[in-house]
Amino acid sequence: MSQAVYLDYAATTPVDPAVVDVMVRHLGPEGTFANPASRSHLYGWLAEEAVENARRQVADVLNADPREIVWTSGATEANNLALKGVIEARGGGHVITGATEHKAVLDACKWLEQQGHAVTYLKPAADGRISPDSVEEALRDDTVLVSVMHANNETGVINDIEAIGGLCRERGVLFHTDAAQSVGKLSLDVQAMPVDLVSVCAHKVYGPKGIGALYVRRAPGVKVAAQIHGGGHERGMRSGTLPTHQIVGMGEAFALAAGQREEEGARIAALRDRLWQGISELEGVSINGGESPRLPGHLNVAFADVDGEMLLTAMNGVAVSSGSACTSASLEPSYVLKAMGVPDDLAHGSIRFSVGRFTTEADIESAVQNVIDVVKRLRKAG
Numbered sequence: 384m385s386q387a388v389y390l391d392y393a394a395t396t397p398v399d400p401a402v403v404d405v406m407v408r409h410l411g412p413e414g415t416f417a418n419p420a421s422r423s424h425l426y427g428w429l430a431e432e433a434v435e436n437a438r439r440q441v442a443d444v445l446n447a448d449p450r451e452i453v454w455t456s457g458a459t460e461a462n463n464l465a466l467k468g469v470i471e472a473r474g475g476g477h478v479i480t481g482a483t484e485h486k487a488v489l490d491a492c493k494w495l496e497q498q499g500h501a502v503t504y505l506k507p508a509a510d511g512r513i514s515p516d517s518v519e520e521a522l523r524d525d526t527v528l529v530s531v532m533h534a535n536n537e538t539g540v541i542n543d544i545e546a547i548g549g550l551c552r553e554r555g556v557l558f559h560t561d562a563a564q565s566v567g568k569l570s571l572d573v574q575a576m577p578v579d580l581v582s583v584c585a586h587k588v589y590g591p592k593g594i595g596a597l598y599v600r601r602a603p604g605v606k607v608a609a610q611i612h613g614g615g616h617e618r619g620m621r622s623g624t625l626p627t628h629q630i631v632g633m634g635e636a637f638a639l640a641a642g643q644r645e646e647e648g649a650r651i652a653a654l655r656d657r658l659w660q661g662i663s664e665l666e667g668v669s670i671n672g673g674e675s676p677r678l679p680g681h682l683n684v685a686f687a688d689v690d691g692e693m694l695l696t697a698m699n700g701v702a703v704s705s706g707s708a709c710t711s712a713s714l715e716p717s718y719v720l721k722a723m724g725v726p727d728d729l730a731h732g733s734i735r736f737s738v739g740r741f742t743t744e745a746d747i748e749s750a751v752q753n754v755i756d757v758v759k760r761l762r763k764a765g
């Protein structure tokens with residue numbers, strides 16, 4: 384293993400050891416391994432009980448009814464189910480979303496467009512937020528669904544989903560939010576908030592990859608057409624044998640995160656702020672997203688006058704993500720930063736640092752040193 388400091392918690396997190404423990408107890412021959420849909424023996428009943436316990440743990444974090452939680456393979460599938468499932472159930476209609484959404488929303492929207500449905504992509508403000516006014520202006524008589532993420536994965540910037548959802552509610556339009564980055568970190572109470580559908584996953588909050596859920600409001604009931612057909616699991620919305628070990632892992636991860644949300648958020652934000660304090664001793668650095676409300680762990684920095692690719696390669700003491708995405712032909716600047724109006728050269732020279740549960744002060748000090756050394760060296764050479 385490399386000795387680099389892991390500061391890429393927004394891409395994925397390690398599974399918390401307490402979560403690993405619970406998962407292992409639901410795998411082997413001595414464990415609760417059975418098919419939760421097996422109704423004819425104790426093995427199956429115990430697995431079902433474990434799944435329903437986890438469903439309550441996940442529902443509790445959203446203040447939802449467990450019957451409103453549909454297991455999926457992750458937030459990508461939850462987003463696909465929400466967008467395609469609602470439009471199919473409604474027999475079509477106009478969709479509004481943001482240009483800064485995760486690809487799982489944007490590509491599902493592109494697919495809907497290919498099927499003949501209209502989609503409006505809203506441009507964010509310079510700070511990365513989708514303004515409620517822009518949503519209001521885009522609403523049409525045939526709009527059936529608005530999908531705006533809670534917090535952005537690249538910048539950590541938080542959208543005012545309460546205001547956006549409120550506008551939708553007034554107009555009888557359904558509101559979906561992708562909360563993959565924010566769940567367990569920000570409060571999202573579906574009884575207090577005007578949201579109808581929420582996508583979440585486990586692996587951004589110290590649970591396993593490959594498991595997530597879609598919250599689907601029961602009152603007033605939201606209809607979602609299944610996108611995966613089979614045995615009629617999950618009240619017909621999503622077929623497939625439930626992965627007991629993944630589900631209990633997600634439940635445990637959510638309960639753990641909720642139990643220490645504020646305390647952990649404060650600790651992580653302090654480390655993130657120390658990281659910025661250290662980096663900001665350099666000239667020509669700025670935060671993408673500026674001073675807007677942000678997730679505690681995110682820090683997306685634009686480094687002027689350095690080549691992003693060289694920066695990323697040279698910074699071998701920290702594991703981070705860049706503001707560029709490799710496409711087959713070239714290095715494209717991040718579409719999120721581009722939509723915010725960040726110039727291409729600055730987007731290329733942008734790095735997303737994301738701090739998490741296992742980050743230490745020593746990690747931050749060593750990351751700061753590495754960043755400063757490398758940027759100074761590259762600028763001198765360039």
Ligand SMILES: *Cc1c(COP(=O)(O)O)cnc(C)c1O
Binds near residue numbers: 458459535562593
């Ligand atoms: C990680 C992420 C996803 C994808 O989730 P998976 O569980 O990996 O499919 C979707 N949306 C956002 C905002 C994310 O950060």
